[in-house]
Amino acid sequence: MMTLIRLIPTIAFSLLTLALSAQGIRFFEGKWSEALAKAKAEERLIFADAYASWCGPCKRMAATVFTDAQVGEFFNANFINVKYDMEKPENAEFARQYPVSAYPTLMILDASGKVVQKHVGGLTAEGLIAFAQKALGTASLSQDVEKEYEAGNRDPQLVLRYIRGLNRANKPSLKVTNDYLNTNKNYNDPITRQIILEGTVEADSRVFDLLIAHRAAIAVQEGTQKVDERIHFACKNTVKKAIEFRDARLLEEAKAKMKTNLPTQAEEFAFDADMRYFAATKDAKNYLKSAQAYQKKLVRNDAARLHQLVNNMITLFPKDADVLNQAEKWAKIAAENGGLGEYYLTLADIHRRKGDKTNARAAAEKALKAPGTQDNLVLKGRVEMFLKSLEE
Numbered sequence: 001m002m003t004l005i006r007l008i009p010t011i012a013f014s015l016l017t018l019a020l021s022a023q024g025i026r027f028f029e030g031k032w033s034e035a036l037a038k039a040k041a042e043e044r045l046i047f048a049d050a051y052a053s054w055c056g057p058c059k060r061m062a063a064t065v066f067t068d069a070q071v072g073e074f075f076n077a078n079f080i081n082v083k084y085d086m087e088k089p090e091n092a093e094f095a096r097q098y099p100v101s102a103y104p105t106l107m108i109l110d111a112s113g114k115v116v117q118k119h120v121g122g123l124t125a126e127g128l129i130a131f132a133q134k135a136l137g138t139a140s141l142s143q144d145v146e147k148e149y150e151a152g153n154r155d156p157q158l159v160l161r162y163i164r165g166l167n168r169a170n171k172p173s174l175k176v177t178n179d180y181l182n183t184n185k186n187y188n189d190p191i192t193r194q195i196i197l198e199g200t201v202e203a204d205s206r207v208f209d210l211l212i213a214h215r216a217a218i219a220v221q222e223g224t225q226k227v228d229e230r231i232h233f234a235c236k237n238t239v240k241k242a243i244e245f246r247d248a249r250l251l252e253e254a255k256a257k258m259k260t261n262l263p264t265q266a267e268e269f270a271f272d273a274d275m276r277y278f279a280a281t282k283d284a285k286n287y288l289k290s291a292q293a294y295q296k297k298l299v300r301n302d303a304a305r306l307h308q309l310v311n312n313m314i315t316l317f318p319k320d321a322d323v324l325n326q327a328e329k330w331a332k333i334a335a336e337n338g339g340l341g342e343y344y345l346t347l348a349d350i351h352r353r354k355g356d357k358t359n360a361r362a363a364a365e366k367a368l369k370a371p372g373t374q375d376n377l378v379l380k381g382r383v384e385m386f387l388k389s390l391e392e
Helices: 032-042 056-065 069-078 089-097 125-139 143-150 156-168 174-183 190-199 206-213 215-222 224-245 248-261 263-280 284-299 303-316 321-338 341-353 357-369 377-389
Strands: 045-051 079-085 105-109 115-120
Touching: 032 045, 032 079, 032 089, 045 056, 045 089, 045 125, 056 125, 069 079, 069 125, 069 224, 079 089, 105 125, 115 125, 143 156, 156 174, 156 190, 174 190, 174 206, 190 206, 190 215, 190 224, 206 215, 206 224, 215 224, 224 248, 224 263, 248 263, 263 284, 263 303, 284 303, 284 321, 303 321, 303 341, 321 341, 341 357, 341 377, 357 377
Parallel strands: 045 079
Antiparallel strands: 045 105, 105 115
16 A cells, blocks of 8 residues: 555465456546446446556556456456546546545446445455455345346346346356246347357356357457457356366366367467366376476466466475476576566575575575665565575
C-alpha cells in the first residue's frame, strides 16, 4: 500500500502463462458513465483500479499483475475493467464519487455504481483473483432470478441471466444449459446462441460440441475472441476435472480439443495441462519430463520465463533431487541472463536446499549487488535475512 504522503511500501506462485490471454487485463477506455452503461448492458460487475502515477505498488501491479495471463483470463471474462489516475482532471468525475486516501485502491462495483468490495494496497496475481472471486460469489447470482427459475420460469433471457450468474458465482450451470437446449433446438435464435456460448463450461460436454458446430455463426454474433476464449476456458476446466478425478483420458481429451479448435494455442496449453496434472498427482518424474520439454520448445533461455518455471518446480517438489538439480541449472541461466537480484536469490535458495552454503552465499551476495536491489527495500531485506540465515 502507498499512502498519499508517499510512504515507502513495505513466493507468489503462478503456473505457466497461456498465449490466449497473454495481454492480461483489457481495460475499458471511456468515461465512467459509459463503463456503467456497458456493465448494465452486459450484466457484469466492474473492476476499478484507482491509482496515481507516482505510486510504486501501482506500477508493480500494472507491470506484473495486470499483465498476468490468468488474471487477464479471469477478469476479461467476468468484469468490465477500468483504471483511473485519480490525480488527472479528466478522471475528476470518478474521483469525486469514490474518494480514496491511499493507492492503489481496488474496487468491485455493480452496474449502479455501488461498491460491492474494496481493497486498499497492492495484491499479487493470486490475491487479486481471490479478491474478485469473493465479490462474484456474493454479487453475481441474483436471488430473484434464481427464485423465478426454480418456480418454473423458462424465459430465454432469464435462463441466460441464470446461467451467467451461476458461472460467475462459480456454481454448476451445465444442467441448466442442457435442460434448456433439450427443448430449444432453434440454433439460429440469437438468445439460444448466447446460451450455448455462456453454457460452454467444459470441453467434455454436448454443449461444447454445439458451440463448435455453430462456431462460425456464434462468432459473427458475439465476436471471434469471445468464442476462442470460451473454447480455451472449457478445455482448461476439463483439465481441472481430469485432475480432480485423476482421469488421464480427460486430460488427453482437453488437449486434443485444443489442438483441433485452437491449434495456435494447443502446444503451450498441452505443456501447461501436463504439468498441472503431474503436479497434482505428485508425479515428479513426469512433471520434470514435461518441464524439460516445455523449456526446450518454448521457454528456451528467456530469463523471466525460466525463473518462473524454476519457482514453480521448487514450490511443487522442494525435496526431489532430480528436480532440484535441473532447477539449479536453469536458475543459474536465468540469473546470468536476467541479472536481477530476485533471480540470484532464487539460485542462492536452491544452492542452500542442496546443502551448498558456499555457492548459496556467493549467489546471495550477487543478488545484493544486482541493479535495483539497493532501491528495493523488500528485496534487500530478504537477501540480508538469507545471508544471516547461512551463519546459523
